[in-house]
Amino acid sequence: MPHDFLQPLVGSFAMPAGENPTVAMIEAAFRHHGLNWRYINCEVAPRDLGDAVRGARAMGWRGFNCSIPHKVTVIEHLDGLGRSAEIIGAVNTVVRHEDGRLIGENTDGKGFVRALSEVTEPSGQRAVLFGAGGAARAVAVEMALAGVSHITVVNRSPARGEAVARLIDDRTPASAEYRPWEGSFRVPQGTRLVVNATSVGLYPDVDATPDIDHDSLTPDMVVADGIHNPPLTKLLRAAQARGCKTADGLGMLVGQGVIGLKHWTGIDADAGVMRRALRDLGL
Ligand code: NDP
Known part of the structure; x- marks a missing residue:
């Protein structure tokens, strides 16, 4: 039986990164929908952001989230912006398009x-x-x-x-x-x-x-x-x-996750599963 050990990757670049529960919510959705994907939560210092984005490109990441302090500075490392990200002037979700371009969106x-x-x-x-x-x-x-x-x-x-x-x-x-x-x-x-x-x-x-x-x-x-x-x-x-x-704000967080997953994978993720994953963490 053929196997595919190459998991598509997405993740997050932020500092600090340890308190962000997004990884638990997104990976719960991957499991629920049978997607063999991974979400890698990375702590990236401001001076290393350019290298991190180049690394994501080199490793074929399908996209990534950006949080504090990278939401504005990430823009110079991208190939374009979606409409509302351009108006807001900040990016929290990057999407790799089929032609390889990294486009910044804002799902907040x-x-x-x-x-x-x-x-x-x-x-x-x-x-x-x-x-x-x-x-x-x-x-x-x-x-x-x-x-x-x-x-x-x-x-x-x-x-x-x-x-x-x-x-x-x-x-x-x-x-x-x-x-x-x-x-x-x-x-x-x-x-x-x-x-x-x-x-x-x-x-x-x-x-x-x-x-x-x-x-x-x-x-x-x-x-x-x-x-x-x-x-x-x-x-x-x-x-x-x-x-x-x-x-409530938990609905906002889950809503961002649902929209990010749609951008990256094309699926309409089950918001209930994602909200339960956060509740299981005590949120
Ligand atoms: P910022 O630091 O950019 O902005 C903070 C805002 O709160 C400013 O308007 C500031 O006013 C105001 N503020 C802070 N302290 C006081 C105070 N004592 N009295 C009155 N106003 C005050 O933070 P963010 O915009 O990034 O985040 C704001 C909130 O949104 C946070 O609680 C964050 O957790 C939440 N958030 C939730 C998300 C979700 O998915 N649920 C996503 C993103 C953020 P001033 O301009 O006068 O300083």
Whole structure:
């Protein structure tokens, strides 16, 4: 009986790399779908990134994820960018195309929209987005490309908040404005999507929560949180208590994995299997 001992390879380049659970989620999907592939989690220092990408090319890797601190600097080592990665200016998923070119994509925001779409149809809705860092930028661009009509960006530092609002106005079909974050923020009536893309509430600071007036949350709003650890943040608990539907950061992480696997292997991976793999780790 013929054997094939050559496993197609994908993986991740980041620093630190040891706390990223993506490998467990992706390899669970490989096993479930009978794919004899491997996902190799690599710790790569900034000065070694070029060598790592050249190594991936030399070894025929089908693609790789990039995380902190490589999401922007990887671009100079690639052959092109997908549409939203170009607008966002950062890459977290690299895909080797059939002609051998390495193309950078950004699935941070796409994974978020995928998870959000399981709860509501974002098209035509008005959103309030808290945060203006890398995750918020990706989430804002993908919400706009998915048809969200208006985004109010609320951020502690005005410069970053204004930059994200301007990016949405200039480069996407949606409109956007920046609002300063002074005291407890009241979400305006007519808002349908409320999104936390700050790092407030992330483990180990699980008792922290973004300064949002919970009494301004009404049951016609969907409240989403990018934080995956813990999945049920203080904000999401408050939203559920007020009758809002919610989407958690674990769904965003799984959504990114599903989209990455589609790019690399062509399969539609079972999101439930991937979410269970993360839950089995205690997430
Ligand atoms: P950044 O460091 O780029 O941005 C952090 C953001 O949080 C900024 O907007 C910052 O505001 C804001 N912030 C931090 N501390 C405070 C505070 N005390 N009060 C108010 N605002 C604050 O991080 P990322 O954008 O990369 O990540 C943000 C979060 O998204 C993290 O929790 C990360 O875990 C999560 N994430 C989740 C993913 C998933 O798949 N679930 C994927 C990627 C990220 P300022 O500009 O004023 O500093």
